[in-house]
Amino acid sequence: MTHIRKSFSEDTVFPFHFVYRDTKSPQAELPDHLHDRCELVYVYSGKGTFFINRTFYDMGAGDLFVIPGNTIHRATPDADHPVTSTAVFFASGFAQTSSLGDSYSGLHIFDLARKRKHYKVDLTEPLRGKIENMLSEINAELESKAAGYRHAIRLQLQSLMLSLNRLVLSAEPAAAADVQIGPQWMKEILHYIDSHHAEPGVSLSALAQKVSVTPAHFSRVFKQLTGMNVTDYVNAKRIVLAKELLLGTSESIDTIAGRCGFESLPYFHRVFKALSGITPGTFRRVGLAPYSPSPPI
Incomplete structure (x- = not known):
């Protein structure tokens, strides 16, 4: 199996x-x-172009992409005009603020992106400048490592999230059109997999037959555009669902494996560990543990 998991310390x-x-x-x-x-x-x-979940987006100056955890994605820079960007990765609890009597959530923009399945944010010109300044300040803190720099970074991240959340809360952003990359059947099959990945029989041959192309051609185009083969892509979708069920239900791991389309528990364990780095049981225990903020530095 191809490893498609990005590892962090x-x-x-x-x-x-x-x-x-x-x-x-x-x-x-x-x-x-x-x-x-x-x-x-x-x-x-x-x-x-940026492939996120099931959609291709154009990438250009001033664009911001919001990618919730456990979302399949791949950036493909133009060969003649390579992309220069900043990427920020953080655990969900790190950006959250304590409740102050209102319903504000520091992760609102991520929750909205997951719900709408739309991951590109249209920024105003002033907000672009503000974001660039915030990212520069975070980088300066990381480079200086002055006393309390971790606290400063967390506060700056929370401020960044506040600005983005206010943007999406103040208006209904217009969803950008799905960029047409590759043949039309590719777009159709990505939407089909998104809705049916937990069902049995979602295989290369069955998917190729559905869009009336040969398995070899289907496999070649799919890998070229998503960076993954069909089996790994479907399994990644299934593992995302499994993680939601592990944290959101009390169902047994065996039951969850079946609900996600895995025919055997050993195979589910093997795929889960390959994509997550830990077993389903460990993921459930760690995921349900409360986040501990940084101690004083």
Whole structure:
């Protein structure tokens, strides 16, 4: 099985990772497509496409992408105009604020993206400048490592999330059109898998037959556009569902494996560990544990 999981350091005190103003060619883009962290990607320059969950988006200067944890995604920079961007990765609890008597959630924009299955945010010009300044300040804190820098970064991240949440709370953003990448059947099959991945029989041959192309052609185009083969893609979707059920229900792991389309429990365990780095049981225990904020530095 191809590993499509991006790994982070196991720092439960400071679950934050930052890649500042990085320029990547298509060949240098990471092959990983799935991780547990929330992710923000802000684009400074260049062009490309971003495949997130089931949709292709154009990438350009001033674009912001909001990627909830356990969402399949892949950036493909233009070979002649490589993308320069900043990526922010953090555990969900790291950006949350304590309740102050209102219904505000620091992760509202991520919850909205997951619900709508739309991951690109239209930013105003002033907000673009504000975001760039915030990202620069976070980078300065990481480089200086002055006393309390972790606290400063957490506060800056929470301020960044507040600005983004106010943007989406103040207006209904118009959903950008799905960019047509590849043949029309590719778009149709991605939407089909999104709705039917937990059902038995979602295989390369069955999917190819559904859109009336040969399995070899289907496999080649699918891998070229998503960066994954069909089996890995379907399994990744199933593991995302399994994680939701592990944390959101008290069902047994055996029952969850069946509900997610896995025919055997050993195979479910093997796929889950390959994509998550831990077993289903460990994921359930860790996921239900409360987040502990950073101690004083």
